[in-house]
């Protein structure tokens with residue numbers, strides 16, 4: 001524990017350990033392209049779900065135990081038979097090119113350096129192959145699918161993910177179309193419309209064959225300044241034209257408004273051999289349907305409040321879902337892995353989510369703000385802070401390992417109104 005304080009050499013690249021200040025600094029870092037900050041910061045409607053995600057954690061209080069020998073603590077977590085050094089995953093976040101020029105390469109490298117699994121988004125500004133290379137041999141990585149409306153493109157993405165060492169497939173269910181996001185409507189900043197987040201698409205041979213184009217790993221719309229892209233587009237710049245055209249086509253392919261149903265899950269189950277995880281589960285009934293669909297796990301998530309204004313805070317959804325005997329039994333039997341995101345900011349948030357039944361959590365906006373402020377180093381610092389905070393909080397609460405706290409909400413937490 002003392003290491004955290006004694007080993008500290010100044011404020012580091014971020015200059016803060018507080019999430020509120022991180023958000024402020026990210027806003028400042030992107031002030032010339034404020035639409036890009038607002039895209040990350042903003043959520044659906046009045047942002048209420050995003051705020052409620054954070055407030056939900058205030059309703060659960062940890063009851064610390066004393067005189068437990070927690071001198072040595074163990075944050076190791078085993079998910080799908082793989083042992084990870086901590087219960088933290090890098091949440092899939094698209095369009096990272098709007099945050100920093102190194103985009104997904106920076107976050108993938110930071111995760112790999114610290115041994116934290118990286119989940120790559122279908123809306124990335126780098127191709128699958130480039131992210132895999134940045135992540136490096138043997139580094140844990142999963143692929144997140146925005147489910148294409150056509151099976152041939154879906155199969156092509158799955159085969160590229162597999163060939164590039166992405167061991168598990170995360171299928172995001174809550175973004176069949178993009179939510180009502182006033183910030184982006186007000187700034188007219190919707191990355192795809194500016195040709196951002198298309199690299200997985202334009203590097204895909206099956207997708208590009210439809211347009212009689214060769215796949216390319218180019219980044220046609222760099223730098224991601226919407227005003228400059230608009231100007232270039234108006235001046236008939238071929239790169240801007242290409243970016244905008246394929247931005248719209250990729251959006252129509254992956255978040256087209258064509259909704260999938262539970263019957264469709266069988267197709268993915270049949271065509272993906274590794275762990276299959278559904279992201280965006282919020283209802284108890286859906287958690288139970290996921291078990292029936294034969295998936296290996298799900299992520300309780302409301303996409304950081306970006307999709308349904310007024311949706312149930314993610315932590316309350318987790319609490320409800322864990323009341324289902326069917327879910328608890330499947331998890332206990334090792335047939336179902338339950339992960340959590342939407343609102344994780346501190347070590348104590350992780351302790352609470354794990355006590356309620358999550359086996360690991362996904363970290364989202366905190367590292368994204370780190371990326372905006374200081375690129376790879378910024379992402380690393382956010383992860384390190386979160387790990388240290390978790391380690392200290394766990395020990396001071398009287399637990400030596402995550403197994404000691406997992407699913408122990410009855411003893412470890414009290415709910416307050």
Ligand code: FNR
Pocket residue numbers: 039040041050091092093094095121122123144172279301302303304305306341342343344363364365366
């Ligand atoms: C996201 N998220 C997301 N999820 C996903 O499955 N694919 C994606 O491409 C994206 N893209 C994305 C962009 C931005 C800017 C944000 C903030 C979020 C959702 C993400 O994986 C995660 O669910 C949320 O970030 C969790 O909420 P908090 O903790 O960041 O508030």
